[in-house]
Amino acid sequence: MNDNHVRLTTSLPTEVIRCPEAELSLGALLRRWRGRALLTQEQLAQRTGLNVRTVRRLEHNVLQQPRITSILLLAEALELDSEERAMLAVVARGPSASPERGEPEETCPAPAAVTIPRELPADVAAFVGRKHELTALSDYQNANTATVIAIDGMAGVGKTALAVHAAHLLSSRFPDGQLFVNLHGHTRETTPVDPRDALARMLHALGIPDDRIPGHIDDRAALYRSVVADREVLIVLDNAADEDQVRPLLPAGPGCLLIVTSRRRLIGLDDTRTLSLDVLPLEEAVALFTRMVGREHVADAPAGVLTETAERCGRLPLAIHIAAVRLRARPTWGVRHLLDRLNDDRLSELTTGRHSVTAALDLSYQRLSEDQRRVYRVLGSQAGTEFGVDEAAAMQHTTVVRARRQLDQLLDVHLLQEPAPCRYRFHDLVRDHVSALLRRTPCEAARANSA
Numbered sequence: 001m002n003d004n005h006v007r008l009t010t011s012l013p014t015e016v017i018r019c020p021e022a023e024l025s026l027g028a029l030l031r032r033w034r035g036r037a038l039l040t041q042e043q044l045a046q047r048t049g050l051n052v053r054t055v056r057r058l059e060h061n062v063l064q065q066p067r068i069t070s071i072l073l074l075a076e077a078l079e080l081d082s083e084e085r086a087m088l089a090v091v092a093r094g095p096s097a098s099p100e101r102g103e104p105e106e107t108c109p110a111p112a113a114v115t116i117p118r119e120l121p122a123d124v125a126a127f128v129g130r131k132h133e134l135t136a137l138s139d140y141q142n143a144n145t146a147t148v149i150a151i152d153g154m155a156g157v158g159k160t161a162l163a164v165h166a167a168h169l170l171s172s173r174f175p176d177g178q179l180f181v182n183l184h185g186h187t188r189e190t191t192p193v194d195p196r197d198a199l200a201r202m203l204h205a206l207g208i209p210d211d212r213i214p215g216h217i218d219d220r221a222a223l224y225r226s227v228v229a230d231r232e233v234l235i236v237l238d239n240a241a242d243e244d245q246v247r248p249l250l251p252a253g254p255g256c257l258l259i260v261t262s263r264r265r266l267i268g269l270d271d272t273r274t275l276s277l278d279v280l281p282l283e284e285a286v287a288l289f290t291r292m293v294g295r296e297h298v299a300d301a302p303a304g305v306l307t308e309t310a311e312r313c314g315r316l317p318l319a320i321h322i323a324a325v326r327l328r329a330r331p332t333w334g335v336r337h338l339l340d341r342l343n344d345d346r347l348s349e350l351t352t353g354r355h356s357v358t359a360a361l362d363l364s365y366q367r368l369s370e371d372q373r374r375v376y377r378v379l380g381s382q383a384g385t386e387f388g389v390d391e392a393a394a395m396q397h398t399t400v401v402r403a404r405r406q407l408d409q410l411l412d413v414h415l416l417q418e419p420a421p422c423r424y425r426f427h428d429l430v431r432d433h434v435s436a437l438l439r440r441t442p443c444e445a446a447r448a449n450s451a
C-alpha cells in the first residue's frame with residue numbers, strides 16, 4: 001500500500017464471516033476498535049476528516065451502509081489489520097451481504113479493491129495570476145448533476161497550468177479522489193486517445209478490475225457513471241480534441257466536478273460552463289517572467305526592458321516560459337540581449353528542448369481541414385492588423401456568408417481573435433507562424449498569394 005493508493009479489500013474470506021465478532025453491528029465494532037486505539041469520537045473524527053456527528057451516528061447504527069470512502073478512512077485511522085478491514089467491509093455493506101441471506105444482486109460490479117486515485121500532476125510551482133478564473137472555477141457547482149467546466153484557449157496560453165492548479169486547490173472537496181487523463185488532442189506524433197481507452201483507464205483507477213470492464217463503449221460509459229454516481233470525484237481531462245472525445249467521459253452524479261481543457265471551444269457539450277483563456281495581462285506576464293528567471297537575474301534590467309520582453313513574447317505563458325529558460329541557460333546574457341534576439345527572429349528564439357511555440361502552433365494547424373488551412377494561410381499573410389468580414393471575403397474571393405463561417409472556424413480553435421464583434425486579428429505569434437509556414441513551404445506561399 002502506498003500513500004497514493006489506499007486499498008480496502010472487500011472480498012471476504014469465509015472464516016472471517018464466521019468469526020463471532022462479525023455478528024456485531026457496525027457501531028459496536030467501531031466503538032470497540034476506537035476504544036482499543038484510545039481515541040475519543042472527536043479525535044477519530046479529526047483523524048479521518050469525518051464530521052464528529054457522522055462518527056457518532058455510525059457508532060449508534062443510525063447511519064446504515066456508509067460511504068465506502070468513510071469506511072476506508074476509518075480503517076486507516078483505527079489502524080485495522082487486513083482481517084479487521086475485511087470484517088469492517090462486510091459489516092458496513094449491511095445484513096444483505098451475509099452469505100446465509102445470499103449476496104444482493106449487483107447492478108454494477110463491486111470493485112475488488114476500493115482505490116482512491118490521486119492522479120493530479122505536480123502543481124505549477126510559480127503559478128501567477130488567473131484570479132478571476134480561479135474564483136470562477138471554485139464557485140461553479142451544480143446542485144443536481146455533475147459540474148463540467150471547459151477551459152479553452154490558444155496553444156500555450158496556460159490551460160493545463162490553470163486546470164491543474166485549480167484541481168489542487170479544490171482537491172480536499174473531493175475525498176473520493178482525483179483523476180487526470182491526457183486525451184492527447186494536440187500532441188506531436190500521438191493520435192488523440194480513443195474515449196473507450198480513456199474510460200478503461202479511469203475505471204481501472206477507480207478500482208474496477210480489468211476483467212470486469214465491458215467491451216462496448218456505451219457499457220463502459222454506463223459503468224463509469226455508475227461507479228462515480230455516489231462518489232465525490234474531481235476529474236481533469238487535459239487536452240481534448242473535440243466534443244465527441246469528451247462526451248462519453250461525462251459523469252452524471254452531483255458529487256463530481258469535471259474540468260476539461262482544449263484548444264477548441266467545446267460549444268457542443270450540453271450544460272458546460274466555459275472559460276476562454278486570454279494571454280496574460282502585462283503585469284502578470286512580467287511577474288511570470290521574473291519568477292521563472294529568478295529575481296536576482298533580472299535585478300539590473302530596466303522595467304521597460306522587462307515589459308518589452310513580455311510583450312515580445314506576446315504575453316503568452318508558453319513563450320514566456322521558453323524565453324525564461326533560455327535566459328537562465330545562458331549566464332552571460334542579460335534581459336536586454338534576450339530582447340534583441342527576440343526582436344530579430346522571435347520564433348526561432350522561442351524554442352528550447354521539447355518546448356517550442358512553432359511546434360505548438362504547427363499542431364493546431366495540422367488539426368485543421370485542408371480548406372481551413374488555406375484560409376489561415378491567406379488571411380495570416382495578407383490581412384492587416386485588424387480586419388472585418390468583408391475584407392476577409394475579398395482576400396479569399398468568396399462570399400461574406402462563407403467567409404464568416406470560415407472565420408468562426410478559426411475562432412473556435414483559437415488561431416484567430418475577435419477583439420470586438422465582427423472585428424478580427426491574429427495574435428502576433430500566430431502571424432509570425434503563418435509567415436514561417438509560408439517560408440518553409442514556398443508552394444503554399446504561392447497558393448496563398450494567388451488565392
Ligand SMILES: Nc1ncnc2c1ncn2[C@@H]1O[C@H](COP(=O)(O)OP(=O)(O)OP(=O)(O)O)[C@@H](O)[C@H]1O
Pocket residue numbers: 124126127128129130153154155156157158159160161162186239261263288317318321360
Ligand atoms: N498562470 C501561470 N503561472 C505560471 N506558469 C504558467 C501559467 N500559465 C501557464 N504557465 C506555464 O506556461 C507553459 C504553458 O502552459 P500550459 O502547458 O498550461 O499551456 P496550454 O494552454 O495547456 O498549452 P497546450 O495548448 O499546448 O496544451 C507551461 O510551462 C506552464 O507551466
Ligand SMILES: [Mg+2]
Pocket residue numbers: 159160161238239261
Ligand atoms: Mg495543455
